[in-house]
Amino acid sequence: MRWFNVAGPCRPNIHYMLPPLARLPELERLVAQQSYFVLHAPRQTGKTTAMLALAQVLTASGDWTAIMLSVEVGAPFSATPEQAEVSILRSWREDALLRLPPELQPPPWPTAESGTAIRAALRAWAQASPRPLVILIDEIDALQDAALIAVLRQLRTGYPDRPDGFPHALALIGMRDVRDYKVASGGSTRLGTASPFNIKTRSLTLDNFNADDVAALYAQHTTDTGQLFAPEASALAFTLTQGQPWLVNALAKVAVEELAPDPATPITPELISTARDVLIERQDTHLDSLAERLREPRVRAVIEPLLAGLLPSSMPNDDIQFVLDLGLVRLDAHQGLVLANPIYAAVIPRTLTFTTRSFFPPVVPTWIGPDGQLEPTRLLEAFLSFWRQHGQPLLGTTSYHEIAPHLVLMALLDRVANGGGRVEREAAVGRGRLDLRLEFGHVILPIEVKVWREGNPDPQTEGLAQLDGYLAGLGLDTGWLVIFDQRPGQPPIAERTSASSATTTSGRVVTLVRG
Structure with a gap:
């Protein structure tokens, strides 16, 4: 009996799985060429499965001593590298005893001074092994600060002694590329460079399934x-x-x-x-682990304008690549930077609105008619009342301040959809808008969201044209255009919130909401 795996590495005897090494055909060549390389990809993409398979294939060939080892046990000791080394080497020995035949297991670790124990252990193992030694180090970015720097420096110091006095080939495996490993030095939170692991031959990543x-x-x-x-x-x-x-x-x-x-x-x-x-x-x-990623400033710098459809004035290439590497976004051939997939497009806003939804006041579902169907007119009345009364305080419940109104609106729509509907979201950088679609039973309500910012003209004309196109694509005749006025010096939300009818260029009559 096999099943679909959603926890930990895949095993072919119990899990449905694709050939893991087929996704990384260059690995064996890199090993043969004595390469030290990096494999980085988001969580749960198959990194560990692929590297376990690589180690098994190499060892089974009779030509190599290959093993995947983790440094995650050293994570609690980021400020005390000597304790990290002890924990890591103890874990490595236990894994080697389990995964390798006796003749390929490491010798007793030599006594070494603090800050040199990893290097000494790998040197002793490489010298004692009857075959060239290949070490695949998993969870490398679980280490931080002094512990991380200590491990990387020892690997770099031993690198010139390969293959007889240090591992023939070595890989660092984690979510981030080397430059984005977390450190606390020089006022930075990341290395910003390949050093002190400037010996890497390649940085590889795992593509998604096609x-x-x-x-x-x-x-x-x-x-x-x-x-x-x-x-x-x-x-x-x-x-x-x-x-x-x-x-x-x-x-x-x-x-x-x-x-x-x-x-x-x-x-x-x-x-x-x-x-x-x-x-x-x-x-x-x-x-659920996406929440941790979304709190990082570099992630917010990319996700925030993406959700609002804004084109930021500047954004470092490294930040975009970082969020791409985390698997939160992708580059679409036609739309440019977009959220990675439709499921993330639903989950990320829900994650960002969790606090907002937690502080929601009781909302009576007056938008449901006697037949159990959504009535857009009733929903509009409920939204206007809710926004006038609760909009201002709820704007402070999210750290994504530039899109706070969007998030509050989406939180309310999620509350509406919880009664038996669904909210679809679509946004892309540079379009200056967010498309929402509330589906409830037989009712589909498209909503175009725009923001009026300081120094820009009233976005009503542009928004009506965009909503017109959105409706045409859906084959619908009406929807909402919601304009949030975020210019400074405006009256309170309770006073400036209103609704009226408007007509698009093709003659569709829509609802214009200003708040």
């Missing part, structure tokens, strides 16, 4: 159980996840274990959509 990969992974479940994945279901799973491996597995796991546990029930696009909603609402460990 559409064929997703179909092939799901086909393994069909082979094992007979339960069919409709081609349209696999295609939708790829669209929703853009191939992010954890999400691909998580969608399928919810679909086959919770929604359709009977193998006779085929997995349809409708089931995949429902699984998406389950993941968004539940926010399992992987999705």
Whole structure:
């Protein structure tokens, strides 16, 4: 029996999985060329699975002593490198005893002064090993500050002695590239350079699955159980996840274990959509960990204008690359920088609005009619009343100040959708807008969000044109244009909030909300 894995490395005997090394075909060449390299990719993308497989393949070939080792146990000792070294070397010995045959296990670690123990241990192992030694160091960016610098410097110092007096090849594996490792020195929070690991040959990353990969992974479940994945279901799973491996597995796991546990029930696009909603609402460990990333200033500098559709005046290339490396955004060939996938597009705003939603006053769902359907007119009345009374204090509940009104509006819409609907979000840098779509039963309400900022003209004309295009694409006749006035010196929100009708250039009558 195998299953879709959403926790830890994949194992072929119990998990559905794609050949891990096929995603990194250059690894064996780098090892043969005595390379020291970096593999960085977001969480739950297959890094550890690939490196465990590489170590097993190399060792099984009879030509190498290869092993993946972790330095995560040294994380609590960022300010005391000597304690980090002791913990790391103890962990390394335990892993080597478990994963390697006796003849390839390391000799007793030599006695060494603090700050040299890692180097001494690797030197002794390389000299004692009957084969060239290959060390793959996982969770390297769990280390920080003095402990991280100490480990990197020892690796660099030993590098010229390879292959006889130090590992033949070595990899650092983590979420970030070397320049973004966290340190506390010189007023910076990161290295900003490859030094003190300026010996790397390559920096590699793992690409997401493509559409064929997703179909092939799901086909393994069909082979094992007979339960069919409709081609349209696999295609939708790829669209929703853009191939992010954890999400691909998580969608399928919810679909086959919770929604359709009977193998006779085929997995349809409708089931995949429902699984998406389950993941968004539940926010399992992987999705929940996004909150930590979103608090980082460099991440906020990219995500904030992206959610608002703004084009920032300046943004360092390193910051964009950093957020790309974390897997939070991607570069689309047509739209430029966008959120990584539709599931993240739903989860990230919900994560940012968690505090706002927690402080929400009681809201009576007056927007539901007697037939149980959403009534947009009632929703408009409820929103205006809510915004006048609670908008101003709720703006202070988010650290993303530039898009605080957007987040409060999205938090309210999420509250509305909790009664049986869904909120879709679409934004891209440089478009100066945020497209929202509230779906509730048979009702679809498109909402275009604009901000009037100091020094800019009233965005009503531009917003009406954009809403017109949005409605045309959806095949709908009406929607809302919401303009948040964030110019300084304006009357309080309670006084300036209003609603009226407006007509687009193509003659659609829409609702214009100003707040």
